[in-house]
Amino acid sequence: MKFAVFSHVAEKETCSPKQRLDEFAAEVRLCDELGYDYFFTTEHHFTGRFSMAPSQPVSLTVVAQNSERMRFGPMVVLLPISQPLRVLEEMIILDHMSGGRLEIGLGRGITPHEHTSYGINTHSDVARFNEGLEIMIKGLNAEGPFSFLGEFWQYIDVDLPWRPLQRPHPPIWIPTNTPARGYEYGMRGYGIGGFAVVGMDLYEVVFREYLRGCDEAGIPHDRRPLIYLASTLVAETDAEAKELMYDHFLRQLALFEDERRRSRRVGDSAIKQATTASLGRMAAIRADMDGSAEGLRFVHGSPDTVAAKIKHLQERLGVNVFLGEFSFGELSWDQVQRSHELFMGEVVPQIVGTQVVGTQVAAAG
Numbered sequence: 001m002k003f004a005v006f007s008h009v010a011e012k013e014t015c016s017p018k019q020r021l022d023e024f025a026a027e028v029r030l031c032d033e034l035g036y037d038y039f040f041t042t043e044h045h046f047t048g049r050f051s052m053a054p055s056q057p058v059s060l061t062v063v064a065q066n067s068e069r070m071r072f073g074p075m076v077v078l079l080p081i082s083q084p085l086r087v088l089e090e091m092i093i094l095d096h097m098s099g100g101r102l103e104i105g106l107g108r109g110i111t112p113h114e115h116t117s118y119g120i121n122t123h124s125d126v127a128r129f130n131e132g133l134e135i136m137i138k139g140l141n142a143e144g145p146f147s148f149l150g151e152f153w154q155y156i157d158v159d160l161p162w163r164p165l166q167r168p169h170p171p172i173w174i175p176t177n178t179p180a181r182g183y184e185y186g187m188r189g190y191g192i193g194g195f196a197v198v199g200m201d202l203y204e205v206v207f208r209e210y211l212r213g214c215d216e217a218g219i220p221h222d223r224r225p226l227i228y229l230a231s232t233l234v235a236e237t238d239a240e241a242k243e244l245m246y247d248h249f250l251r252q253l254a255l256f257e258d259e260r261r262r263s264r265r266v267g268d269s270a271i272k273q274a275t276t277a278s279l280g281r282m283a284a285i286r287a288d289m290d291g292s293a294e295g296l297r298f299v300h301g302s303p304d305t306v307a308a309k310i311k312h313l314q315e316r317l318g319v320n321v322f323l324g325e326f327s328f329g330e331l332s333w334d335q336v337q338r339s340h341e342l343f344m345g346e347v348v349p350q351i352v353g354t355q356v357v358g359t360q361v362a363a364a365g
Contacts, residue, residue, distance in 0.1 A: 071101045186217065235342070264276065
């Protein structure tokens with residue numbers, strides 16, 4: 001089992017943008033010192049307080065320059081609204097800047113209004129993503145000039161002056177909530193992941209198909225990363241953790257809801273249907289926080305309680321990388337720091353003795 005940290009770099013009412021960005025850099029340094037395996041960053045555009053991270057290269061440079069050991073990467077680069085060739089160049093430089101610690105997460109995005117703001121028709125998202133992914137993989141593997149003639153991008157005899165430091169290229173991650181995609185990415189040897197707010201029932205199927213694809217492709221067990229993102233809070237007692245989590249997670253959830261409403265206003269009937277369903281899931285979480293806590297739509301508790309919850313994710317879903325977002329809502333830096341310290345100091349030691357093999361948990365030894 002490996003342990004990772006995620007950040008939306010959401011604004012906080014208690015500090016200025018500069019102070020919030022300084023806190024982000026401080027969190028990176030803390031996580032590197034505490035021994036986390038990964039740190040992942042987000043990309044969002046025109047989202048107000050939801051996220052202060054519109055540029056993955058900017059965020060990832062902060063991570064690279066404030067850490068020495070952790071692996072890190074985007075989770076994800078929004079390929080449909082990006083120029084794949086530029087992303088390719090940036091990722092290669094980041095791999096060298098960090099001494100070969102880069103992971104590359106790629107995705108379509110989850111907020112349609114961000115795409116329409118850039119003049120991108122969301123109906124083309126899947127096709128644009130598939131084409132962008134093909135360009136990225138072709139460019140990362142190219143040993144000389146390469147060309148690509150697609151529907152959206154056309155490149156002729158592009159000669160990249162650098163190769164990735166990691167050969168053939170840094171690991172690729174593509175989060176998905178579609179079983180067919182899970183199977184495809186397993187066959188291709190990519191890592192995948194899920195989001196706790198969506199719920200375990202869906203990912204049980206997606207992850208099973210992913211592992212089936214890995215099996216059929218002969219992917220080694222130690223190269224089948226299954227990541228699961230959850231807002232996470234560890235406190236001295238369950239009661240203290242519950243009080244903090246319910247308050248600050250609901251603040252975070254409100255930002256998610258605001259973004260879905262914005263997308264529903266600009267979308268067509270298909271987008272309106274999808275965003276309405278998403279808002280319905282969030283309303284259900286808000287209406288039954290105790291039930292949502294039991295369903296691990298977020299993870300909180302004392303160290304013993306949090307360890308038990310992560311072990312459950314191992315056993316039920318085969319999760320082998322737990323991805324926690326520790327700085328959310330209006331949590332103070334002291335609260336975020338203490339949560340990290342308890343997690344790495346008292347939660348992780350209870351879990352590191354187990355490893356996931358397929359979907360079964362076996363004692364390491």
